[in-house]
Amino acid sequence: MSTIPPEPGFAPEPDVPSIRVGASACLLGEPVRYDGSHRRDRYVTDVLARHFAFVPVCPETECGLGVPRPSMRLVGDPDEPDSWRLTVPSTGADHTERMLAWARTRLDGLAGENLCGFIFKSKSPSSGMERVAVFRPGLPQPVKRGKGLFAREFLRRFPTVPAEEEGRLNDPALRENFVERVFALHRWRSLLAAGLTPGGLVDFHTRHKLLVRAHSPQLYRELGAFVARAATPAGFAEPATVAADYEAALMRALAVRATPKKHADVLLHVLGHFKKRLEADEKREFLETVEAYKLGHVPLIVPVTLANHYVRKYAEPYLARQHYLRPHPAELALRNHA
DSSP states (O other): OOOBOOOTTOOOOTTSOOEEEEEEGGGGTOOOSTTSOOOOOHIIIIIGGGTEEEEEEOHHHHTTOOSSOOOOEEESOTTOGGGOEEEOTTTOOBOHHHHHHHHHHHHHHHTTTTOOOEEEOTTOTTTOOSOEEEEOTTOSSOEEEEOOHHHHHHHHHOTTSOEEETTGGGSHHHHHHHHHHHHHHHHHHHHHHHOBOHHHHHHHHHHHHHHHHHHOHHHHHHHHHHHHHHTSTTTTSSHHHHHHHHHHHHHHHHHSOOOHHHHHHHHHHHHHTTTTSSOHHHHHHHHHHHHHHHTTSSOTHHHHHHHHHHHHHTTOHHHHTOGGGSSSOGGGOTTOOO
16 A cells, blocks of 8 residues: 655654744744844743744845845735735835745755644735735825735645734734644645555544534535545555645644634534433533634634543543644644633
């Protein structure tokens, strides 16, 4: 049976975060902004850094523009991304080609970093992921629907890598979704590093079934059908293609917003696994807790904690393997918001 051979150099050092995530260097506290300042983000450096090994990137300084430097902006047709130019309003200098040439080389290097996520600096003409101001020639007011040149090229090159801006991470739902996707992609890449087999694919997908279902029931069904085909000898004839297609579908599914209703549906599915093992008062408590979550009275962590309690109490093997119940470290408290 064909397999994808293990990738070298993936094993982490002890006590060192092995999940590599790119980040705009200024968010990590490096004084690389145009005026020599930084925009250190405490959530990134003080919380996420306990779990992620950050790879700093500053497009402006790395492409040779230096610190300090004149401020820049995007100019062009907001509806035509390839028309955008990176210019200096005070001098008229155009740094577009310099930035794009550097970006191609930098992205080649980042391809070897095994990044499982990227955190961009918002509003930056090089690193903003969305809502970046694009100035139209001859018009005074910009349209805020652009992407920074480097961010645009990164997203084109690595479409499956979860990406967010530091400002959007202040939204609890967006924060959880981003971190959840980073951990899921890391688990997938770890499987690829060990060597993908049909059995490994089935096991990985089985462990992530409820997580995917909470995001998109439709894509949950499509992924299930994909894995059923791919796990056959004929379907696994080209393992690299299977791996790429599954990664793309998995990350597309997890990017869909998980709503309280979809979470509640999954939790009721979890309840069904216990059937007659739960006492009447335990079942009633679980149903009441799920309903309280749907109404916004308690955070998701409450019914999930109760589910984990029953999984341990009744030794339910299938649910014990589900990443839905433990998608990321508990200390991040990502499911504690109502």
